[in-house]
Amino acid sequence: MTFTAKVITTSEWGANAPKAGTFPFRRTIPQYVIVHHTAHKADPNPPNDSSKGTIEGAMDLAKTFQNSHMNVNGWSDSGHNFLNTTGGFILEGRHGSLDAVKKGECIQSAHAAQDPGKLPNGNRSPGIENEGNFMNFSMIDKQWESLVELCASLCDSCNISPKDIRGHRDFSNTQCPGDWLYNQLPRLRKDVANKLGLQFTPDELENDSPVVNLKVGSTGxxxxxxxxxxxxxxxxxxxxxxxxxxxxxxxxxxxxxxxxxxxxxxxxxxxxxxxxx
Ligand SMILES: [Zn+2]
Incomplete structure (x- = not known):
């Protein structure tokens, strides 16, 4: 198991401690890698991106999210496991996430809860917030490369197939990670597979909508x-x-x-x- 992506840890970016009594968080065996977008303001994309492509901006953004997740949403800590900023910086979110994935495990996140009629086990799998709103906007190369690097490391260390890189909307009734980024998932899976020396047919890399049984109580x-x-x-x-x-x-x-x-x-x-x- 190898994890080679460079990640700025919670202590390096100066995260606050998680809420008392909640740490250490539950460890899970991950099944997927889950891709999100932050969509945190009206126009979060370059040139109006919060982090401005800098490491200082990336660390400030990580702090902003942690504050908002803990003080507005009332969560125990940052909701996500990793944050990938426009400068290609990867920051640890929820405390313990990096240590866990290096051991092939995951810290359960607050994101990608299962809605009826959707795939289960989203929040048991590592989730990556990508700075920006990707409904219409495409991702700049630097951020794409760090996303590929992080996904490859997660797939390798957690024994997850690149085919199991998914979007938040596969698990919850949401637009996340945006139409553009969701439609790029086959390319992401392919780039990650190439990095890991794996090969799949184009069909295997497609966004096949998850097949779940629908029954009384299902919605959406x-x-x-x-x-x-x-x-x-x-x-x-x-x-x-x-x-x-x-x-x-x-x-x-x-x-x-x-x-x-x-x-x-x-x-x-x-x-x-x-x-x-
Ligand atoms: Zn999301």
Whole structure:
């Protein structure tokens, strides 16, 4: 296990201590690397980036986030594990994160909690905040290179496949890490794989949307898509409100009976395929 990315530790950037009684944080076995954007002000991108590409600016930004996470959000410490700034500086977020990943573990973060209908275990995996808003804005090369370097180190030391580099939106109902950056994840996986001497087919590097079972209680965009598809097929799930309730359940069961499969009301891989989802 090797971790070669240069990381500015919490003690180096002068972090405050975590809230009393919360440290050391829970250690987990990571499954993914999770990419975020900070989107912390109206225009956080160069030339209006907070850190201005400098190391002093990067350390100030880390302090700003820690203060905001602890004093506004009420969290125990910085929410993220790592911060990647526009100058290509990588800073440790939550205390203990660097030590943990060097041992193939993770400090559970406050980010990427699981929303219904989404992939589980987001906040058990190392999360990287990237300074900027990447809905429309693209990342400058210096920041991209440090992101690749950090992801490669995390994948190598934590035994995570580059295919498992994911965006926050895979776990939670959010726009994070922005459309541009989310759509760049196949390139990120490829650059990381190259750095590690691994090869994958283009298909393997794509953003395949996570397949999770939808059932009563599921919510969000995947449920809206399901409801629209049911209606398209002539079944009535009620309004396409993104809530899997009694009407959606009834429509799913009717669809399942109509195609001759068990009407368990759970939209798993088989039902999904037959629906054309
Ligand atoms: Zn995020």
């Amino acid at each position: 965009l995947p449920v809206i898509k399901l409801q629209e598809k049911l209606r398209e097929k002539g079944f009535n799930p009620g309004a396409a409100d993104g809530i899997f309730g009694e009407n959606t359940l009834k429509a799913v069961k009717e669809f399942q009976r109509s195609v001759g499969i068990k009407d368990d009301g759970i939209v798993g891989p088989n039902t999904r395929k037959l629906l054309g989802l």
